[in-house]
Amino acid sequence: MSEPVSHLQIALTSLPLCRQLDAEEIDALLRGTREHAFRRGEMLFSKGDPSTGFFSIIRGQIKLALPSPQGGEKVLEIMGPGQSFGEAVMFMEVPYPVFAQALTEGTALHISKAVLFAAMDRDPRLARKLLAGLSMRLHGLIQDVEAYTLQSARQRLVAYLIERAGDAPPLRAEVRLPTSKTVIASRLNLTPETLSRVLHGLAEAGLIEVRGRVIQIPDLPRLASENA
Amino acid sequence: MSEPVSHLQIALTSLPLCRQLDAEEIDALLRGTREHAFRRGEMLFSKGDPSTGFFSIIRGQIKLALPSPQGGEKVLEIMGPGQSFGEAVMFMEVPYPVFAQALTEGTALHISKAVLFAAMDRDPRLARKLLAGLSMRLHGLIQDVEAYTLQSARQRLVAYLIERAGDAPPLRAEVRLPTSKTVIASRLNLTPETLSRVLHGLAEAGLIEVRGRVIQIPDLPRLASENA
DNA sequence: CGTACCTTTGATGTGAATCAAGAGTAGTGG
C-alpha cells in the first residue's frame, strides 16, 4: 500500500490541473506520465505532429512558435516551470499547429491523452480545470491579437514590460527578460533591430534603464501612462 | 408528460453542444434559456461586461470585435446561424474582452451559466463538447495570429477567399462575402482602401472576378498557388 | 581562445495606412 513517493508523483501533484485530485487519481495519471529530459534547441514536437498527450515543464524554458515560409519563425509563447501546453490539440483531430522547442536544457512531464481522458470520465473537476485553463489561453491569444493589430511596436513593448513587472509594483520595478532579446522580439512580433531601437528610445526618454537583460523601471505609472 | 414542443426546444436541441443530450437535460437547459431578438447595430454585450451565459445565433449575423483607442474597431469574428460565442468567458473571473454587435436584424439564444454548469455536473459529455469547441476556437485564433504576423495583405485575402470557397471545390468557385467589405477588411486586419486595391489587383491578374459582394474564382488551384 | 550567436547602430526600402475626394448604392421620408 505505502509505496515510496516518487519525484514524479510530487511533480504531478503540484500541477494546477491536478490540485484537489485524490491520491488514486494521481496514481492513475502517473501510469501514463513520462519524464522527458531535453537539451537546449531540442524539438519537443514539430508543427504537423499528431498529439499523444500534453506537456508540463518541470525545469527549463520552452518556446511555442510558428515556422515562417522564409525559414524564420514567430514565437507565440515563452514558457517556464509549472506551465503546461498541448492540452487543446488533444481534443481535436488535427495535428499540432505550432512547434515546441527548448530554449534551455531542462525536464518536462508528458501525460498521455488516454489516461487523462480516463481520469476525466471519473472526475468532472478535471474537465472543469481544463476548461478554465483553455479559457485563459484563449483570453491570452485575444490579447495578443489586440496587441498585434491595434498597438505600435513601442506600445507592445511597454505593455510587455509592465506585465512582466508583476502585480503589486508600487513605483519602481526591475524586470529581467526571460530569454534572449531575439526571442523576445519575435514574441512581440518585432525584428531584433526594432526591439533594440525601441528599448533605446525608451531609455533616452528616461522611462527605463537597460543593462543587458535587466531593465530598470524608475517610474512604473509614468511608463504605463505612455501607452494610453 | 407530453408537453408541446416549443421552437426554443427545437433550436436548443439542434445546437452542436446539445446533440446527444436526452430530453430531460434539454428541458433543464431550457429553463435557463431566453430568446433575444436583436436589431441591426444592437450591442449584445460590450467589452468589460460580466458574463451571465453564452449565446447561440438562430438567425442573422453578429460580429465580435475589439474597440480601438481611436474610436475604430478590429473585427475578430463574423458569425451566423448555428454558431455560438461567449463560452470561454464563463469559465474565468474576467469580463468580456471583446464586444458583440449585430450586423443584421435577427434572433439569438442566451443560455445561462448556472443551468449549463448544473448540466455539466450531470453529463460529462457536455464538458467534452465544450472542450472540443474551445479547442477549435483556440486553433482558429492561432491561425489568425499566423495570418496577421506572417502573411501579407494579399495572402490573407487569398486565404480567406479559399476558405470561404468551401471544402470540395473542383476548379471553379463562387464566393459571396457574408457582409460589407468594410467589415471584411477589418476582419482581415486591412483598411477598406487596401482591401479594394488588393481585390482589384487579383482581378487584374485574372485570378478572380468581382461583382459587388460576389466573387468568381475561375481557377481555384491557381489562386491557391498564389499563396505558397 | 576561437567560433558562433547576440546585440547595436546606420542607411535605405517598402507595404500598407492615411488623407482626400468622387462615384456608386441604399435606405428614409416627404
Add this chain to the structure above:
DNA sequence: CCACTACTCTTGATTCACATCAAAGGTACG
C-alpha cells in the same frame, strides 16, 4: 416615386512605421 441623406466603395497622392540590408562590436560557451 423621387429627392435626401448616409454609407460604402473606389481611386489617387502622400506618408510613415517598421523591415531589410549591412557591418561592426559584444558575449558566451565549447
